[in-house]
Amino acid sequence: MNILLAGEGAFADKHASSLRNIDNASIGALVGGIREDAERFAEKHNIPFCTTDFDEGLALSDIDAVILATPTPLHAEQAIKVMRAGKHVQVEIPMADSLSDAERIVSVQKETGKVAMAGHTRRYNPSHQWIHERISRGDLILQHLVVETYFFRRRNVNAEGKVRNWKDNLLWHHACHTVDLFHYQTQELPSQVSAIQGPPHPELGIAMDMGITLKSPSGALCTLSLSFNNDGPLGTYFRYICDKGTFIARYDELFDGYDRPVDLSNVDVSMNGIELQDRDFVSSIQEGREPRASVAQVFPAMKTLDQLERYLT
DSSP states (O other), X not given: OEEEEEOOSXXXXXXXXXXXXXXXXXXXXXXOSSHHHHHHHHHHTTOSOEESOHHHHHTOTTOOEEEEOSOGGGHHHHHHHXXXXXXXXXXXXXXXXXXXXXXXHHHHHXXXXXXXXXXXXXXXXXXXXXXXXXXXXXXOOEEEEEEEEEOBOSSSBOTTSOBOSSOXXXXXXXXXXXXHHHHHHHTSOOSEEEEEEXXXXXXXXXXXXXXXXXXXXXXXXXXXXXXXXXXXXXXXXXXXXXXXXXXXXXXXXXXXXXXXXXXXXXXXXXXXXXXXXXXXXXXXXXXXXXXXXXXXXXXXXXXXXXXXXXXXX
């Protein structure tokens, strides 16, 4: 399978590294935003074709599918354009930054029949898979999911310290991971939602701190704390408080409540959530099936984010 990768930032790098481990897939072309950065990225990953023109890359006849690791405001239009061009698409989280755009993506997927998935990596991390399997079997009952999502973004820069030409969003981007994960682990939509946010950044105009709470119909709670003001290591950490133990997920790793590691070696074919996500994308296309994080499967999270946005306003 020949893939067009759009983006040359930190997440594009993760996808490029992961795809090297998948025998039946390769990156045939790169679309970048800044020519010099894109050319360096293409050279690093041995990508044979590089352009800054998205339409030029999409028009290549030998491209089967596209992975969009581009700025959030571009996701919806690019994903729709890819599907209408007859190619499959994986769009990084979030698939859109509004409910109306997410609805358009789901509609075009149904219309075209192409595989379309979003980069909801938490559905693939071995740590969260381990928990999901035990909740599904009835071995664990989730009582409270407590999550910290912290960054230090008082300037408009990305994870690599480079200046952005777009604004990140605590709700539509970073909360999306946890909102969808809570849906996925409980298999329920929240019956109650609430949110508060701090004052906006004086220049960026975006909320820098936010608190979100969710409650499922069966009684499980989710408490999510988010900040762009945290001066320390960036990232997200998940504490699963269950009826039979507490577990802490740190991306692909899992620990019990006493910080003892949990063996995840038999969970999946890799210990890398991004690689597992890309494997599902490739195999779902080849097998003609719906991926675990299809746009239809994750769409309910967009509805909850819309509820939270309306709650905040």
